[in-house]
Amino acid sequence: GAGVSQSPSNKVTEKGKDVELRCDPISGHTALYWYRQSLGQGLEFLIYFQGNSAPDKSGLPSDRFSAERTGGSVSTLTIQRTQQEDSAVYLCASSQLAAIGRDEQYFGPGTRLTVT
């Protein structure tokens, strides 16, 4: 079946502009995650959605970052007033069962964001 898809695959934007990154999770997966990976750095958790529960936003680095998940499926990560330090690969993942410690997360290919 189809995996997690993300769009665009690459995005170049000018400093100060807003960007939207899209994630289509695997159909039926109730949990959705956003991570980012800066050049030469590890993966950093950003935000987590699970069903109708309040999202875990503890990883968002600043109030310029926000995300929403509409209809329990597609998610959009928005970065306002982009800065050069926002340049990174933004990865989305989804999982079917969010019982703690027991779910497998399936990752998309990522969106490479470059802020010039």
Add this chain to the structure above:
Amino acid sequence: DAKTTQPPSMDCAEGRAANLPCNHSTISGNEYVYWYRQIHSQGPQYIIHGLKNNETNEMASLIITEDRKSSTLILPHATLRDTAVYYCIVRPRSGNTGKLIFGQGTTLQVKP
């Protein structure tokens, strides 16, 4: 949250077993050990997970010590396509989040 320690890099000859160690000495009784890998320019890929018993699937085996303070991921017959960064992760104890906390991982280089 329990943290993990992994060697930064390892080499393995093609066709041989790759044994990747991970220390998680502060793991608590209800925390699982997960392994993911990330091949260059791709998103991470789930490999295997376990609680206290050894586990095996089509990709790998996971050996967890009796005291659960360390584990070893075994790729029984490494191929060049197994070259990747391997992450050992202990799931957070939080009650309502499934986030993964990635460390620096081990870069495994499989050589012909």
